[in-house]
Amino acid sequence: MKKTYKIEVDCAACAAKMEDAAKKTAGVKDATVAFMPQKMKVEFDEGADVASVMAEVLKNCKKVESDCEIFLS
């Protein structure tokens, strides 16, 4: 399953870091962060719990880029 989220991030390098962090999160099959439209597209593993995976993705992204934001609604 794929989902797209709106994000807030200040620079392209930071976006690349978020992409790396999101990809490494358990339950995420693949992730792409596009800096220009400020969007993150996440492909989840089969049967993953989207809400908890995304909470983890947000936590990991915050670790590498403290003032990024992912709008999870």
Next chain:
Amino acid sequence: MTKKQRKVLIRIIISAVLVVVFSLISVENQYLRLAMFLIPYLIIGYDILKKAVYGIFNGQVFDENFLMALATVGAIILGEYVEGTAVMLFYQIGELFQSYAVGKSRRNISALMDIRPDYANIEQDGQLEQVDPDDVEIGSTIVVQPGEKIPIDGIVVSGSSTLNTSALTGESLPREVYKGDEVISGCVNLSGLLYIETTREFGESTVSKILDLVENSSMKKSKSENFITRFAKYYTPAVCIGALALAVLPPLVNLLLGNPAEWSQWVIRALTTLVISCPCALVISIPLSFFGGIGGASSKGVLVKGANYLEALSETKYVVCDKTGTLTKGVFEVTHLESAEGIAEEELLEMAAYAESYSNHPISRSLKEAYHKKTGRQIDASRVTNVEEISGHGVSAVVDGRNVSAGNVKFMEKLKISYMLPQKTGTEVHVAIDGKYAGYILISDLVKPTAKAAIAGLKAAGIKQVIMLTGDARNVAEAVAAEIGVDVVKSELLPADKVAEVEHLLAAKSDRERLAFVGDGINDAPVLSRADLGIAMGALGSDAAIEAADIVLMDDDPIKIATAMNISRKTLRIVHQNIVFALVVKFSCLGLGAVGFVNMWWAIFADVGVMIIAVLNATRTLKS
């Protein structure tokens, strides 16, 4: 400016004023001086320091926050208070400018693509009610007033109007619609009130599909973008290690040789190289260039599905075109009448049109249309009897009591009637009346008016070869090819032959060259996906073509292929300019900095100045 940016601006102003004032006051006590300069330094740099420390704890050691923190703290420890604070100050100014410029072009591009309808009007008890287009079910009737966007695809059930399709196609000529016409969402209703029965849900409508496609386009990254991301990953740590070596090794060598170590001089040089080497200029300007290029293209009715495709388009050297519907209109028209002696042209056309009147073949239809256009009369079916179709040859019928035979050359030979050979090419209809030759009619598919200019435009944009594939007869295909300037033509191909032909061309070209296929999306989805780059034209409302193609031309004007090509080449040119410019400035400053010819102020230019120039250059992709 956003709230975040305004906050940074205030910090920049306060700290800049403080630095200027403090550097004018002469203070003897070094500790007091340090304490004074720490105020503006911390005001401007606290968040960078925080991020640098935070980064170290989270395994992100060598990022640009770390670079800046290390360089400025190092400068302050060495007693260069003004320089240390100034570096941080200019870094923040650069960051602010970048986020402002990027935000602004993002809004500009979003405005170009602002075709999303916010509401749909539904009539209830004689009152118009605005509802969310997502809530409108298929088969509902929506009302579109003049000046409003059509929110959902559908069919006009009452009313007539003119539509502005420019947001979708880039075409400025308005289109007229009447009852029974299909309309697509995203067009703006210009004049009359329209009642539209919806045929799709909002999410499946043209406008939603296009928006989805454009928004996802930046997810597909180009080779250049991937290169820079990978580059930054290794570059920053490499620079940090290099700077460390520069700070430590030369003094140690000096000590070993028995010279004075000159620690502070080498540490300053190392810090300068750290400032110079920040990769922001590249990291920011390249995605911005692609985003601008894709945005600029979509405002011209060219949808590019990803930065990688824009890049591939700029590397395209071979363009393979389908003929019918792509370079020609795909509509047959009578282009020439040649009657035998003693027969009027009008009589020839009339007899042929009547003889063919029972058929629904495109050729028969074009004859009937030409007859109607020429005389203003409709076909009167009671005048025709004894219609007999001879497969592969033509048709014979009795019209007004005369025996009329109309068909190809083979038919004339079969009837043993001598005929004239046409000078021009096209599909020939020879006519005989009562066993006597009456003349021939030429019917051809008309070449689009811009086809020739489009091919010339492609050549001007550096295309080596334009190849035309068609299922048509050889003489027709070659005539069209000669008229519009196509290099190679392959005719009489079945759909499967087209795939084979494209595969053959793909194998023959070199690896660095790309091959693009342009088709109208009807029956050529396999070829579209087989080529390096599939371009579908006239794709409005054709889902299969939008799915299969990498680049979608919203209308069917072939000149847009050249337009797209020019946009892609301009974008890539700007990307390459930025890469070369940034790397040359940085590496030459690095080299000069290492041997001590570049001071901290030059280093700031090499970082912030280069970044600003690169971003300004990148915003040029938006303009065309």
